[in-house]
Amino acid sequence: MDFNDTPEEAAFRAEARSWLEANAEPVDPNEADHGIGELLTPEIVAEAQAWQKKKAESGWACITWPKELGGRAATPMENVIWNEEQGHFKLPANIFSIGIGMCGPTILAHGTTEQQERWIPRLLSGEDIWCQLFSEPSAGSDLAGLRSSAVKDGDEWVVNGQKIWTSGADICEWGILVVRTDPEVVKHAGLTYFVVNMTSPGIEIRPITQVNRAQGFNEVFFSDVRIPDDQRISEVGNGWTVALTTLMNERQSIGSGMGIGALEELIDFASEIEVDGAPAIEDRQVREQIADYIVKARGLKNTSLRTLTAISQGRPPGPEASMGKLVGAALQQEAASFAMDLAGTSGALLDPEATPAAASWQERYLSLPGLRIAGGTDEVLRNIIAERVMGLPSDARADKGIAFRDIPSGPPNS
Numbered sequence: 001m002d003f004n005d006t007p008e009e010a011a012f013r014a015e016a017r018s019w020l021e022a023n024a025e026p027v028d029p030n031e032a033d034h035g036i037g038e039l040l041t042p043e044i045v046a047e048a049q050a051w052q053k054k055k056a057e058s059g060w061a062c063i064t065w066p067k068e069l070g071g072r073a074a075t076p077m078e079n080v081i082w083n084e085e086q087g088h089f090k091l092p093a094n095i096f097s098i099g100i101g102m103c104g105p106t107i108l109a110h111g112t113t114e115q116q117e118r119w120i121p122r123l124l125s126g127e128d129i130w131c132q133l134f135s136e137p138s139a140g141s142d143l144a145g146l147r148s149s150a151v152k153d154g155d156e157w158v159v160n161g162q163k164i165w166t167s168g169a170d171i172c173e174w175g176i177l178v179v180r181t182d183p184e185v186v187k188h189a190g191l192t193y194f195v196v197n198m199t200s201p202g203i204e205i206r207p208i209t210q211v212n213r214a215q216g217f218n219e220v221f222f223s224d225v226r227i228p229d230d231q232r233i234s235e236v237g238n239g240w241t242v243a244l245t246t247l248m249n250e251r252q253s254i255g256s257g258m259g260i261g262a263l264e265e266l267i268d269f270a271s272e273i274e275v276d277g278a279p280a281i282e283d284r285q286v287r288e289q290i291a292d293y294i295v296k297a298r299g300l301k302n303t304s305l306r307t308l309t310a311i312s313q314g315r316p317p318g319p320e321a322s323m324g325k326l327v328g329a330a331l332q333q334e335a336a337s338f339a340m341d342l343a344g345t346s347g348a349l350l351d352p353e354a355t356p357a358a359a360s361w362q363e364r365y366l367s368l369p370g371l372r373i374a375g376g377t378d379e380v381l382r383n384i385i386a387e388r389v390m391g392l393p394s395d396a397r398a399d400k401g402i403a404f405r406d407i408p409s410g411p412p413n414s
């Protein structure tokens with residue numbers, strides 16, 4: 001593996017950098033980030049949509065997607081370069097992470113040409129925002145245990161049930177939805193995958209307030225919601241296969257954000273803040289701690305490059321992609337906690353006016369536990385690594401081979 005850019009990659013990087021310099025402001029380490037669960041005002045949403053539109057018009061939106069649908073058919077390595085370069089610039093709230101990171105790739109992999117032409121260009125240009133309606137009150141890690149149901153009625157499906165933790169449901173036009181269409185078979189076999197219009201009659205969205213006062217996610221209730229059959233993405237009963245594509249993309253897109261960038265910000269922060277009358281960065285223990293984080297981040301980057309090498313050689317990304325999120329989320333949480341310690345007493349405040357770095361470390365510290373849960377909890381990711389990377393015996397599964405209706409928790413919506 002060669003870590004340097006090839007001449008073509010260097011030329012691509014220069015082109016990306018030059019477009020970004022002409023169209024965006026460099027990152028200001030003293031300005032707070034848009035946190036995971038920030039309250040999304042209409043102004044923030046409009047700003048994010050305008051940025052996405054600008055990228056789409058210049059050919060820099062969803063660059064790995066097919067040219068005929070608005071992308072530029074870039075290689076995975078070019079995508080890494082683009083993301084690295086974007087990381088140096090101030091970007092609006094990332095309200096498209098679910099649409100672009102999960103819904104789009106799933107529709108590209110499993111949707112019909114008609115479905116792709118209907119949804120992908122508007123998703124890519126930021127006109128439509130998408131959400132993921134998977135988790136339920138009793139189905140998170142055990143997603144295949146979900147109970148929301150759909151029953152066929154002519155050319156439509158009638159959906160009833162409840163979803164929870166649906167990020168951004170209150171600002172979305174469309175959502176990807178997995179529901180049970182057959183309770184008589186084993187739990188993974190009776191699921192079907194749909195796209196649902198979030199303004200459909202019968203959908204009720206209730207925001208959930210988080211520890212950092214934001215309302216990043218919602219409860220979503222379905223009461224006799226009708227979905228046309230042409231919005232079905234999977235074969236009836238084969239939703240689990242399609243859901244796995246979404247989940248793999250989710251882990252990869254969450255994991256790939258865990259980089260050196262946040263640690264560069266930590267170095268800037270430690271250079272500006274004083275401890276015992278001198279910049280914190282001059283303290284040997286502070287430097288050692290930051291060096292330790294950087295070693296871990298480099299290890300993560302090299303692991304993700306191994307995944308990229310596999311993709312560029314035509315091999316699928318393996319379950320080792322789970323490592324990025326497992327190690328990266330914990331690493332970011334530790335780094336945010338360390339930055340708050342460096343800030344002394346003001347480190348405990350979440351007040352952009354009163355605290356160093358505009359409270360961005362506090363904001364991250366409060367948001368990051370969610371990242372260790374979303375897209376697979378730490379424990380579930382460890383199970384995946386143990387079973388599929390290390391080849392250890394699988395977790396005990398008491399409901400294996402049992403029809404969903406006969407699992408002791410009861411039938412759907414009971």
Ligand SMILES: Cc1cc2nc3c(=O)[nH]c(=O)nc-3n(C[C@H](O)[C@H](O)[C@H](O)COP(=O)(O)OP(=O)(O)OC[C@H]3O[C@@H](n4cnc5c(N)ncnc54)[C@H](O)[C@@H]3O)c2cc1C
Binds near residue numbers: 136139165377
């Ligand atoms: C910030 C955030 C955003 C989210 N956004 C969305 C979204 O947009 N759409 C959506 O559908 N969902 C979303 N979720 C939900 C997320 O997918 C679930 O929270 C996650 O899958 C865990 O499910 P759960 O909360 O039901 O916890 P549970 O599955 O009930 O887990 C509870 C505890 O048990 C442990 N556990 C469970 N099973 C095992 C096992 N087999 N072995 C060992 N330990 C186990 C878990 O690790 C955890 O500690 C989001 C969550 C967060 C935090």
